[in-house]
Amino acid sequence: MTTSRQVLLLVGSARRPRSTSEALGSYLLERLAEKGFGTETLLLHRALKSGEKREALLEATDRADVLVVAFPLYVDSLPSLVIRALELIADHREGGDQSRPQRLLAIVNCGFPEAQHNDTAIAICRRFAREAGFEWIGGLSLGGGGAISGRPLAEAGGMARNPIQSLELTAAAIAEGGALPEEAVEAMARSIIPSWAYRWMGWFGWRQQARKHGVQRQL
Numbered sequence: 001m002t003t004s005r006q007v008l009l010l011v012g013s014a015r016r017p018r019s020t021s022e023a024l025g026s027y028l029l030e031r032l033a034e035k036g037f038g039t040e041t042l043l044l045h046r047a048l049k050s051g052e053k054r055e056a057l058l059e060a061t062d063r064a065d066v067l068v069v070a071f072p073l074y075v076d077s078l079p080s081l082v083i084r085a086l087e088l089i090a091d092h093r094e095g096g097d098q099s100r101p102q103r104l105l106a107i108v109n110c111g112f113p114e115a116q117h118n119d120t121a122i123a124i125c126r127r128f129a130r131e132a133g134f135e136w137i138g139g140l141s142l143g144g145g146g147a148i149s150g151r152p153l154a155e156a157g158g159m160a161r162n163p164i165q166s167l168e169l170t171a172a173a174i175a176e177g178g179a180l181p182e183e184a185v186e187a188m189a190r191s192i193i194p195s196w197a198y199r200w201m202g203w204f205g206w207r208q209q210a211r212k213h214g215v216q217r218q219l
């Protein structure tokens with residue numbers, strides 16, 4: 001059964017030119033486009049800039065059958081860009097006609113290697129869906145997002161294997177009209193790189209930056 005045809009991706013990362021949030025969301029949209037969905041992507045750091053753009057964001061949200069909110073974890077929660085967008089959408093929908101089913105899922109990635117850091121942010125999105133009249137179909141949680149570092153998943157090699165598997169399953173579930181299967185949630189949460197290797201990369205990057213700025217002796 002394929003009845004819902006339009007999917008909107010909201011990217012909540014302020015990182016430019018590319019973010020892991022966008023890489024994950026785009027991969028999902030590409031799979032959905034192959035399944036016949038119309039797709040649209042809005043980068044929130046641009047989409048919230050003026051009244052006109054905010055209006056366009058709300059119109060795009062109204063058109064969407066499936067809303068995908070992809071963002072990085074900031075201080076154990078949602079980035080302010082995402083909070084602002086969700087508040088605007090909730091206000092806009094209050095008292096409106098919500099008889100047309102619209103589905104929502106969240107994709108959250110964090111810097112620490114463990115995906116559980118994203119649990120609270122996912123719970124906030126689930127609560128938002130309920131209060132703003134969306135059908136919550138699930139949340140995907142990636143740890144160690146820095147290892148992808150905004151690269152398109154197709155170019156990220158073996159590290160992207162689990163996220164790709166998760167997003168393929170997610171696309172199939174959306175096309176079927178169902179909620180995200182547990183297998184998709186588990187695949188996204190699986191470590192994409194051994195914790196020790198990720199920590200070593202972080203340490204190495206930190207030292208390199210210090211050297212670049214001439215402060216390595218102050219670490």
Ligand SMILES: Cc1cc2nc3c(=O)[nH]c(=O)nc-3n(C[C@H](O)[C@H](O)[C@H](O)COP(=O)(O)O)c2cc1C
Binds near residue numbers: 018020072076144
């Ligand atoms: C302001 C700020 C706060 C952050 N807070 C957290 C945090 O609480 N926990 C965590 O694991 N990562 C945290 N991170 C790291 C990001 O979640 C991580 O780098 C992520 O992969 C960035 O994804 P993006 O490329 O989609 O922006 C923070 C990053 C920034 C810039």
